[in-house]
């Protein structure tokens with residue numbers, strides 16, 4: 001099972017979603033491969049934002065080896081699930097998804113009970129605290145997703 005998390009820059013939210021998901025999948029014994037990408041190319045090749053690395057590290061998760069890349073049409077053939085971190089990203093992914101691609105596209109927090117339609121807020125331009133909220137959202141999404149996919 002292959003899962004791709006997608007945000008805008010691939011340096012804040014989707015690296016944290018990938019990290020949280022990897023840990024949760026391992027904890028629950030779910031055999032899954034996770035990756036992340038961005039719809040934008042501003043940070044291609046870069047490590048996650050320092051603040052994202054720090055918040056993950058504070059929870060015992062190392063995301064520092066990840067490198068940003070841009071999502072591509074072929075991702076919709078390589079991955080079983082493509083998960084958007086917010087509605088704007090979801091709309092962009094719907095546009096670029098090839099008609100014959102098999103990947104199932106969804107909004108991350110749609111998987112969490114009571115949070116359907118919610119975005120994982122972009123912490124990039126905000127205060128440090130935004131990264132804590134982002135991490136908590138990513139853990140909630142990862143737990144719900146692993147639970148669903150494990151069934």
Ligand code: 4NP
Pocket residue numbers: 007008009010011012013014038042122123124
């Ligand atoms: P992300 O945050 O989508 O969570 O990685 C952003 C990072 C960088 C930019 C926008 C959002 N940017 O415009 O450079």
